[in-house]
Amino acid sequence: MSTTDPTGPVVRAEHLSKSYGRTRAVIDVSLTVGRGEIYGVLGRNGAGKTTTVEMIAGLRTPDAGTVEVLGLDPTRDAAALHERVGLQLQESALPDRLRVREALDLYASFYADPADPADLLDLLGLRAKADAAFKDLSGGQKQRLSVALALVGRPELAILDELTTGLDPHARRETWAVVEAIRDAGVTIMLVTHLMEEAERLCDRIALIAGGRVAAVGTPAQIVALTQGEQVLRARPDVPQADDVLLGALAGVPDVVDAAVDDGVLTVRGGGALVQDVLVALDRRGVRVADVHLERASLEDAFVTLTATDDAPPAGGAAAPATTRGRRTPATAGARRTSTPEV
């Protein structure tokens, strides 16, 4: 990859690690961001997202691993990258009395070829607030100003960290529209977030970070598909059946991961053509189903499942283990996801 290669990745991070004292914040993280993508870095609080993007931005030096941004080394080539990478970091604050237009003019003066502040006011929906002091802006307006400041150098890559944290749903949606407009203007975006809805709505691809490591990479749909094994089917026979009859019918059905009977209701977790396979298997045993209900995994379920660590077990949802109160089929009980998924 060279600085002049317009087709190469915008970010290439390989085997990055970083510790703070005894805290291993980032462990062997590799990711590649393509030109024009909105690339999400998604994970729980403390997962290592900010440390990862700070290494990519050249604000922290990795203990191990390499980073290239636009073909440059963020630490060694910091001056050159300053012109090409825009940063909006958590908790950015400005002097209370600084006015919106003054802030943009000030930041524009740092660059050789800045964007027109008036264009940024329009893009970010801040024209009516151009003369307002920072302290008089709403939370959403402050966030949009911080994005405008990240864009004033006309960056090729914008890194936006927890952009919508603390915003109400309306302001959040307005900010999402702004992010899409920025991408449409040709800027590649790395978006750090712990909000699944935000990642699902905006991101072309997501790196799911858990415990400092990459738990999965893919499109939102691909990441949801990783937990397709976590579909949950509930079926009530039209006449009561012995537990052994219901569980025995499912023994050997390939898409079934786990099955249990509780109060006459059969609960089955699995993937693939789960509904069809289960209903056919029951039918073969002469069991008719009066009532059937299927829950599909969402990105939120995938997030909970894939970011579950030993110190923070899954909280629930379709991805959580099925009830243990009922009886499980011996052929399938205990089948749990153990591998690190890659899409």
Ligand SMILES: Nc1ncnc2c1ncn2[C@@H]1O[C@H](COP(=O)(O)OP(=O)(O)OP(=O)(O)O)[C@@H](O)[C@H]1O
């Ligand atoms: N400057 C620091 N000194 C010591 N420990 C730190 C420092 N910065 C982060 N950490 C620790 O490193 C780990 C990863 O933190 P990091 O901020 O990268 O996570 P994050 O995913 O961005 O979290 P959040 O969403 O809460 O901002 C956490 O355990 C955090 O407490």
